[in-house]
Amino acid sequence: MELLTGIFVTPFVQMVTLPDFFLQVLWEGFVGGVLYALIALGFVLIFKASGVFNFAQGIMVVFAGLTLVGLHENGVPAYLALILTIGVMGLLAILVERFVMRPLVNQADIILLMATIGLTIFLIGLGEFIFGGEPKQMITEELGLPTGSTAIEIGSDGLLILQHIDIAAAVIAITMVAILGVFFNKTRIGRALRAVADDHQAALSVGISLNQIWAIVWFAAGIVALATGIMWGARSDVSFALEIIALKALPVLILGGFTSIPGAIVGGLIIGIGEKIGEIYWGPLMGGGIESWLAYMIALIFLLFRPQGLFGEKIIERV
Amino acid sequence: MRNLLIGGLALAAMTAAPLPAQAEDSVYIQLATYRTGPFAGSGIHIANGMADYLNMLNERDGGINGVKIVVEECETGYNTQKGVECYEQAKAKNTLVFNPYSTGITLQVIPKAAVDKIPILSMAYGLSAAADGNTFPWIFNPPMTYWDGATGVLSHIANELGGLDQLKGKKIGYIFLDAGYGREPIPLLEKMAEEYGFEIVQYPVPVKEMQNQSAQWLNVRRDKPDFMVIWGWGAMNPTAVKEAIKIRYPMDRFIGVWWSGGEDDARAGGQDAKGYKTLNFHAVGADFPAIQDVKRLLVDTGKSQTEADRLGENLYNRGLMNSVLMAEAIRTAQEITGKKVITSEDMRVGLENLNITEARLKEIGLEGFMAPIRTSCEQHSGHHSMYVQQWDGEKWVKLTDWFPPMTDKVKPLLAQAAQDYKTSNAPWPDRAEPCVN
Numbered sequence: 001m002e003l004l005t006g007i008f009v010t011p012f013v014q015m016v017t018l019p020d021f022f023l024q025v026l027w028e029g030f031v032g033g034v035l036y037a038l039i040a041l042g043f044v045l046i047f048k049a050s051g052v053f054n055f056a057q058g059i060m061v062v063f064a065g066l067t068l069v070g071l072h073e074n075g076v077p078a079y080l081a082l083i084l085t086i087g088v089m090g091l092l093a094i095l096v097e098r099f100v101m102r103p104l105v106n107q108a109d110i111i112l113l114m115a116t117i118g119l120t121i122f123l124i125g126l127g128e129f130i131f132g133g134e135p136k137q138m139i140t141e142e143l144g145l146p147t148g149s150t151a152i153e154i155g156s157d158g159l160l161i162l163q164h165i166d167i168a169a170a171v172i173a174i175t176m177v178a179i180l181g182v183f184f185n186k187t188r189i190g191r192a193l194r195a196v197a198d199d200h201q202a203a204l205s206v207g208i209s210l211n212q213i214w215a216i217v218w219f220a221a222g223i224v225a226l227a228t229g230i231m232w233g234a235r236s237d238v239s240f241a242l243e244i245i246a247l248k249a250l251p252v253l254i255l256g257g258f259t260s261i262p263g264a265i266v267g268g269l270i271i272g273i274g275e276k277i278g279e280i281y282w283g284p285l286m287g288g289g290i291e292s293w294l295a296y297m298i299a300l301i302f303l304l305f306r307p308q309g310l311f312g313e314k315i316i317e318r319v
Numbered sequence: 320m321r322n323l324l325i326g327g328l329a330l331a332a333m334t335a336a337p338l339p340a341q342a343e344d345s346v347y348i349q350l351a352t353y354r355t356g357p358f359a360g361s362g363i364h365i366a367n368g369m370a371d372y373l374n375m376l377n378e379r380d381g382g383i384n385g386v387k388i389v390v391e392e393c394e395t396g397y398n399t400q401k402g403v404e405c406y407e408q409a410k411a412k413n414t415l416v417f418n419p420y421s422t423g424i425t426l427q428v429i430p431k432a433a434v435d436k437i438p439i440l441s442m443a444y445g446l447s448a449a450a451d452g453n454t455f456p457w458i459f460n461p462p463m464t465y466w467d468g469a470t471g472v473l474s475h476i477a478n479e480l481g482g483l484d485q486l487k488g489k490k491i492g493y494i495f496l497d498a499g500y501g502r503e504p505i506p507l508l509e510k511m512a513e514e515y516g517f518e519i520v521q522y523p524v525p526v527k528e529m530q531n532q533s534a535q536w537l538n539v540r541r542d543k544p545d546f547m548v549i550w551g552w553g554a555m556n557p558t559a560v561k562e563a564i565k566i567r568y569p570m571d572r573f574i575g576v577w578w579s580g581g582e583d584d585a586r587a588g589g590q591d592a593k594g595y596k597t598l599n600f601h602a603v604g605a606d607f608p609a610i611q612d613v614k615r616l617l618v619d620t621g622k623s624q625t626e627a628d629r630l631g632e633n634l635y636n637r638g639l640m641n642s643v644l645m646a647e648a649i650r651t652a653q654e655i656t657g658k659k660v661i662t663s664e665d666m667r668v669g670l671e672n673l674n675i676t677e678a679r680l681k682e683i684g685l686e687g688f689m690a691p692i693r694t695s696c697e698q699h700s701g702h703h704s705m706y707v708q709q710w711d712g713e714k715w716v717k718l719t720d721w722f723p724p725m726t727d728k729v730k731p732l733l734a735q736a737a738q739d740y741k742t743s744n745a746p747w748p749d750r751a752e753p754c755v756n
Binding site: 014018021024025028031032124128132133134137161163232235236237239240241242243245248275276279280283284291292 | 354355356357358360362363497521524525526527528529531535537538553558565566586587
């Protein structure tokens with residue numbers, strides 16, 4: 001009986017009796033979801049263009065963040081460091097296209113996946129070699145990002161605390177999604193990119209440069225990785241532990257679909273808010289710490305009804 | 320055939336890698352370290368401290384009583400599987416002692432140690448019950464166990480409140496790395512909660528979520544614990560400090576075990592982290608002759624990986640103290656056995672007869688660095704004293720005097736836990752090693 005009350009009654013009573021806290025949970029879930037969505041975006045971009053699940057997206061987040069902070073630590077002004085980091089991610093995109101992707105054109109997807117796993121291991125080693133293994137503090141203030149918090153009183157003694165950096169994260173994420181949406185749907189390169197995703201050989205036959213498209217898309221994923229690195233880094237610090245968090249994008253992708261930008265956003269928000277509510281209101285019943293698997297449970301439940309994900313393309317293969 | 324030949328040659332080249340050169344008057348010690356991975360932020364400083372002290376002895380004194388120490392690191396990445404591989408490598412190279420620097424790795428190598436006759440030094444970490452030397456003759460965890468640390472935290476909280484009886488009805492939150500390390504003190508905390516009538520609320524942080532703790536801290540905000548206790552490591556610590564600040568938790572009511580007290584852990588919160596406390600069992604700072612020798616002989620000459628401005632930081636000194644214990648155990652073993660080049664079995668005897676007095680600390684250039692340490696055949700931990708340090712916004716400041724753990728509470732529980740371990744790992748061998756005191 002106590003268990004049933006804990007599942008079906010207590011959480012809802014808490015939501016009603018502590019509305020400020022419920023709002024705080026929703027806000028934290030929203031911010032977490034936005035950040036998951038940013039990571040998932042990087043995966044989606046590359047998957048759309050090449051059908052490759054880019055296992056290296058997580059380490060790209062760390063690599064971009066470390067490059068930015070590392071340059072600044074060596075005396076480069078923050079904004080110049082930001083521009084140089086964008087340049088480094090561009091260079092990385094060109095190198096990946098030239099030495100990883102190009103030799104593997106028309107190979108099976110699993111080969112490309114393995115190549116990105118190899119790239120992950122290489123970037124971990126390179127990152128540790130250049131920057132060392134120590135975590136670094138994100139240069140939040142130097143980049144002009146807001147710090148501090150605003151507390152909004154709710155009711156007589158309720159409080160909703162909004163971190164300024166979280167608000168900035170949400171605004172940046174939404175802006176990036178809008179830009180990417182326009183880029184994919186309204187530009188010539190965007191359409192070419194979608195053609196490449198459908199069929200490499202067909203795209204080549206109509207004169208689309210596969211090499212160019214792949215370099216562009218890896219560069220775009222690098223920019224997304226940099227934005228993610230800055231935001232996650234500001235919340236904790238920039239360390240190799242961030243690479244593990246990138247795996248949180250997996251349930252987001254399962255839910256939203258591997259090829260959909262809106263899917264990454266909606267999926268990110270569902271997972272972010274869902275896991276927070278689950279952990280806060282039902283987690284204590286199971287000893288807490290359920291967040292890490294709850295995201296997968298939510299994604300799997302959605303999959304029962306929509307195997308291709310919320311916004312994924314339905315694959316129909318005729319035999 | 321050609322590929323097979325090339326592969327065979329490559330394999331032969333790899334497996335034929337030479338053992339570290341050991342002169343006749345030298346001993347080998349492997350240091351299991353993690354300079355990479357999610358826990359590198361904590362691991363690097365400890366690794367530097369451990370390596371520097373031993374290398375300084377080689378540079379300054381030509382080793383210990385003329386015996387050079389061959390120091391080699393093995394990277395574990397705080398990964399248990401890799402740690403066990405390091406242990407196997409250390410065994411093959413006849414290490415005097417194995418330092419796992421991870422509770423997970425320690426738990427895996429405990430059953431192997433007696434078979435391989437390699438002492439395990441898990442300084443203030445690992446299995447608390449291993450303090451019982453009669454059950455675990457090959458495992459050492461001075462200067463104290465996690466259970467001692469847990470009573471230290473409770474003692475400090477009780478002092479703040481005005482006595483142990485004041486704990487009644489209080490709510491104490493326990494946020495911990497959801498791994499062997501973080502779970503280790505839970506039995507003690509639960510037992511103490513039962514005895515003193517306080518509530519312990521657990522907030523586990525999975526390793527994958529170390530940098531994503533907002534849910535745990537939202538729960539803290541809702542539950543409003545009177546005090547928060549942290550058993551964190553690596554990236555978990557600075558994230559927890561930031562999250563505590565974010566929910567406006569009073570930092571002077573937030574207290575960590577000694578592994579949650581790196582400078583970087585508190586520094587992450589900036590001035591807002593002021594008031595955050597942790598336990599400690601050695602001094603912070605480089606103002607000791609032995610550390611100055613490290614600076615002069617290694618850091619200033621480019622023979623160390625330590626950056627000059629990080630010399631004497633908390634976790635660096637932790638690693639250094641670990642090597643002080645090893646060096647003193649070697650010296651003790653040399654005295655007892657009369658041998659210069661000792662074996663791992665002799666080292667076990669040395670660790671079991673540690674007696675680092677204040678006079679000895681002064682002699683080795685570390686006066687006031689730590690409390691005197693003594694071990695015995697029965698007592699491999701010693702339940703020594705600790706103190707509480709507090710972050711002043713820029714550095715750690717000693718807040719309390721040295722105080723002992725509640726040994727009257729811990730010892731019976733440890734004896735019971737050792738017995739339980741023996742039963743659940745039956746047939747656990749009875750101690751066959753003679754007590755050389």
